[in-house]
Amino acid sequence: MTILSFAAALALLSASGSALHDDPLTRPIPGNADWEKPQAPLKLHGDTYFVGTGGLSMVLIDSSDGLILIDGALPQTVAMTEASIRQLGFRVEDIRYILNTEAHYDHSGGLAALARDSGAEVITSPIGAAALRMGQADAHDPQASSVAAHPPVANARGIDDGESVRLGSAAVTAVFTPGHTPGSVSWTWKSCEGDACVNVVFASSLNAVASGGFTYRAHPDVTATLRASIDRMEALPCDLLISVHPDNSGGDVKIAALQAGATPNPFLDPSACRAYAERARGRLQARLDREAS
Ligand SMILES: [Zn+2]
Secondary structure (H helix, E strand, C coil): CCCCHHHHHHHHHHHHHHHHHCCCCCCCCCHHHHHHCCCCCCEEEEEEEEEECCCCCCCEEEEEEEEEEEEEEEHHHHHHHHHHHHHHHHHHEEEEEECCCCCHHHCCHHHHHHHHHHCCCEEEEEHHHHHHCCCCCCCCCHHHHCCCCCCCCCCCCECCCEEEEEEEEEHHHHEEEECCCCCCEEEEEEEEEEEEEEEEEECCCCCCCCCCCCCCCCHHHHHHHHHHEEEEHHHHCCCCCCCHHHHHHHHHHHHHHHCCCCCCCEEEEECCHHHHHHHEEEHHHHHHHHCCC
């Protein structure tokens, strides 16, 4: 399917969906228009596929014994995600686990609907799982005062740092990277295409963002936590990075290039996690400098 006909099919899909009934789990949460931009799905490497939108990353892993999905994007992009999964030839009903990076609605808003439609269990850190079950950010989240609520995720379960979610040939390991939210998790796994095996990292946001008078200067514990997560990201075995917001790591440019048939695969970049960490460190320092002046 071309990008154009994919977008047209999505428009039809959402028009017919909204005309038929009001689904509380896919009711739109207003945000950034870029987050809802249609994006045709594409293979990133081996068993790993991009099924996100133009502004929000989601990845599907084909374990040969069921599917693992990472992140849920927005309630209003669920139809788009499910269409992407089907377009790749997979079944939404075959998703066994949905992993989450953070309990902010732009990455968790679609989880409840996706879990309902697939029957999958949702897995993240214990702090993140508690926030998902409430449908709102953790009380200690730097953005707790402003971030929108989202449909609660009843079947969200917490796992330990370093624990792996195993399914068929896939083993996806939780790397806790708190700071942007107290429960943030990055995910890593080995993906093979023939003999070419690479370390994939799906990175949580490491952006220092706050609201409601929260300052990082007044919370040295949160600042230290975020710094440690940035250091951890920098040191991860990492050949292929997907950041939750693609444009935070040049992912938007890489997706366009990959779609245009670029070789070698623009996502294969062993310096990508280091660059992502460096960018986050710069943002944190800029914020601390602003808070001081
Ligand atoms: Zn966030």
